[in-house]
Amino acid sequence: MKILSCYSIKGGVGKTALAVNLAFALGEAGHRTLLLDLDPQGAASFYFRVDGADKFRMRDKQSLAEGLRRNIRESDYPGLDVVPSHLGYRHFDILLDGMSKRRSQLRRVLEEFKADYDVILIDCPPNITLLSENVFRASDAILVPVIPTVLSRRTLEQLAGFFKDQDLPAKLLRPFFSMVQKRSKMHREIMEELPAEQAGFLKTAIPFSADVEKMGLHRMPLLAYARACEAAKAYRALCQEILSESGL
Amino acid sequence: MLTFWDSFEWGIWFGGHLLYSCGGVYRLASRDHAEGWLGTVSCEERALGRRRFWEEFQSEPMRAKLEGMLGLRGLAPVAEGTFRLRRCDLRNQAGKIVCRLEWTAVCAGAKGEEQLLHSCRVLPLLGYEAEAARVAQYLSGQGASAPEDEPVRVLLRRAGRLPREYTLRPAFGLEMETPAREAVGRIVRKMLEIAQGNMPGILDDLDSEFLHDYRICLRKMRSVLSLVKEVYPAEGTRRMRDALGDLARQTNRLRDLDVYLLARGHYLGLLPPALRPALDEMFRDFSAEREKEVRRTASKLRGASNRRLFLELTEFFAKQTPHGPAPAADLPVGPLVYRAIYKRYRKIRSIAAGIGEDTPDETVHQLRIEGKKLRYLMEFFVELLPDKEGGAMQKVLRRLQGRLGDFNDASVQQKSLLDYWRRKRSGSELGLGLGGLVSILYQNQMQARSLIARELEGFCDPSTAAAFKRIFKLPASAPATDGQRTGRP
Ligand SMILES: Nc1ncnc2c1ncn2[C@@H]1O[C@H](COP(=O)(O)OP(=O)(O)O)[C@@H](O)[C@H]1O
Ligand SMILES: [Mg+2]
Numbered sequence: 068m069k070i071l072s073c074y075s076i077k078g079g080v081g082k083t084a085l086a087v088n089l090a091f092a093l094g095e096a097g098h099r100t101l102l103l104d105l106d107p108q109g110a111a112s113f114y115f116r117v118d119g120a121d122k123f124r125m126r127d128k129q130s131l132a133e134g135l136r137r138n139i140r141e142s143d144y145p146g147l148d149v150v151p152s153h154l155g156y157r158h159f160d161i162l163l164d165g166m167s168k169r170r171s172q173l174r175r176v177l178e179e180f181k182a183d184y185d186v187i188l189i190d191c192p193p194n195i196t197l198l199s200e201n202v203f204r205a206s207d208a209i210l211v212p213v214i215p216t217v218l219s220r221r222t223l224e225q226l227a228g229f230f231k232d233q234d235l236p237a238k239l240l241r242p243f244f245s246m247v248q249k250r251s252k253m254h255r256e257i258m259e260e261l262p263a264e265q266a267g268f269l270k271t272a273i274p275f276s277a278d279v280e281k282m283g284l285h286r287m288p289l290l291a292y293a294r295a296c297e298a299a300k301a302y303r304a305l306c307q308e309i310l311s312e313s314g315l
Numbered sequence: 316m317l318t319f320w321d322s323f324e325w326g327i328w329f330g331g332h333l334l335y336s337c338g339g340v341y342r343l344a345s346r347d348h349a350e351g352w353l354g355t356v357s358c359e360e361r362a363l364g365r366r367r368f369w370e371e372f373q374s375e376p377m378r379a380k381l382e383g384m385l386g387l388r389g390l391a392p393v394a395e396g397t398f399r400l401r402r403c404d405l406r407n408q409a410g411k412i413v414c415r416l417e418w419t420a421v422c423a424g425a426k427g428e429e430q431l432l433h434s435c436r437v438l439p440l441l442g443y444e445a446e447a448a449r450v451a452q453y454l455s456g457q458g459a460s461a462p463e464d465e466p467v468r469v470l471l472r473r474a475g476r477l478p479r480e481y482t483l484r485p486a487f488g489l490e491m492e493t494p495a496r497e498a499v500g501r502i503v504r505k506m507l508e509i510a511q512g513n514m515p516g517i518l519d520d521l522d523s524e525f526l527h528d529y530r531i532c533l534r535k536m537r538s539v540l541s542l543v544k545e546v547y548p549a550e551g552t553r554r555m556r557d558a559l560g561d562l563a564r565q566t567n568r569l570r571d572l573d574v575y576l577l578a579r580g581h582y583l584g585l586l587p588p589a590l591r592p593a594l595d596e597m598f599r600d601f602s603a604e605r606e607k608e609v610r611r612t613a614s615k616l617r618g619a620s621n622r623r624l625f626l627e628l629t630e631f632f633a634k635q636t637p638h639g640p641a642p643a644a645d646l647p648v649g650p651l652v653y654r655a656i657y658k659r660y661r662k663i664r665s666i667a668a669g670i671g672e673d674t675p676d677e678t679v680h681q682l683r684i685e686g687k688k689l690r691y692l693m694e695f696f697v698e699l700l701p702d703k704e705g706g707a708m709q710k711v712l713r714r715l716q717g718r719l720g721d722f723n724d725a726s727v728q729q730k731s732l733l734d735y736w737r738r739k740r741s742g743s744e745l746g747l748g749l750g751g752l753v754s755i756l757y758q759n760q761m762q763a764r765s766l767i768a769r770e771l772e773g774f775c776d777p778s779t780a781a782a783f784k785r786i787f788k789l790p791a792s793a794p795a796t797d798g799q800r801t802g803r804p
Binding site for chain 2: 140
């Protein structure tokens, strides 16, 4: 079982769009996938039309695993289940801290789902907290959407700096370009430069597309209602690239 | 329109599968209903003509699965029908699917004119069980009832073909105290029923196992009459044994031919490739002869004299048929059987003691016959044996019988191959192939012989002997004296 997470310090960069469509593509490709919506905003849950998770106690590793399991919802799509978001996940922070000084507790919790899933995909909120640190240490890869702007270069550097400070393996970071506008000169330039400065860039880029924005109207993954559009093809290509890189 | 296929033994059904064909495509589905009433399709294959044996299928997964479930058995249609399947999704206010419904209509008749069953399955989604329960409750409120049967079964029932376990070793419901005549009668009646059940398959020539099993039934009936002696008046017993012998004899040649043809692959494998084509002629002869023999046997089996023999057997062994007295008729069967078993065992031991490098084949054959009698005794009366020891003894015995069988087969086959050659006297090519084959069979026979010695050691060792004695040797005061001469207590 692989654990992949979608993360960025910034909001609005396409994390959730990635999580939702990658989850769909994985399930469709025959990998049993669990999408874990850790963002209290619950955008991913919204796209899959699942209500927020029921309350449950997160007293220790066991009760957390049980609570998550009880909240698994089968999506409308093959091979894909969802654990919806929950305000209580904010208390994950405290809980995970309380459990031990070691910060890979989340990994141990998620290992309990090994028999049922090939991939667990985590949609993260855009901040650095104890929870996100836990997610980093639990993940086999961290997928970071990067809009090719000057600002995002800075946030990517920040993230890499944080990894260094916390002694996290830098190779976990797998940035990729998101919301790319081919006609923008700036986009093109940054896409030339950035992969040389920051290791681990995935080759596939997701174009900016009005079809993606419509996900909110459809309340479905893009791949479910516009499977042939450019962006949909890009998500599937990204899925293939991630699969082949992670040896699934 | 779907046609469902299975063997006489329902190998596919009991193997947890369904095999059906539709529009020239065979589909094998596991019977788990995960994907609806027709199961989860595990392999499929396009086929122009009808397929009977697993070898006739082409794709490897299909062959492998079917071989395990069919063995030598042939496929026959068991039911036909139409399935109409419709699915729909039920959504909540957010538009999320919370439950799926699957409607099945099962119809019989070529055009699906007769509707047998209309069913609706509620398929819950993980995490939405409560919604599914509410839907189910709603449906029952509307008058739906839980189906008594799965749709495929409904079709089978209508065709009068419900899967049933088939065995040549049925339970007879015997106890130690069952009077001997009652016990033997029950065994014969049951075997007679099984024999007759195999008859249609022989007439249709669906596969070789119908005849094989039919013959075993006849042999078993015949031998139970001599293994448990004097339960019917002597004259009647003799007549019945003769009748059974006559019935079996009619089918000897056909069975021989079946054996050769089934062994074709084995025989060819024994020869170096260069010699294999030499046997083509022989197998062609056997196939041609078999064609004729099947027809001959079928008309014999259908014939009036045969029907009369069966009628006589049925009447003689019927529960209510009155018979004159016989010495062992009313004795409890248990002690009789224990004595008979112990006697056989001792006989085998005494023959075994004399077996060595240069014992004539005849003695080995005799050993095999005695072993078979012992095996039948233990099979018929397995319900009377102590569970643990009985099973262990049967296992040792089966192993020994297996070796003796190998020995016997090799020797019988050499003889009949040579007979065939003498009758035929044709080209030297065939002679070369046959010569090669016979010498290999001879070597196999010798090899089997040396293995027999080893199995015999296990079968006759002091601990096995002690176990037989402990279990089967009855105190002299027991109600019957000997299987041979029985007096009343
Ligand atoms: N490739 C894209 N093209 C156009 N709009 C996009 C694209 N990816 C995401 N969006 C839109 O941008 C907004 C933010 O995206 P989202 O995936 O929610 O970002 P995050 O999860 O990083 O906050 C959403 O309205 C989304 O529909
Ligand atoms: Mg988001």
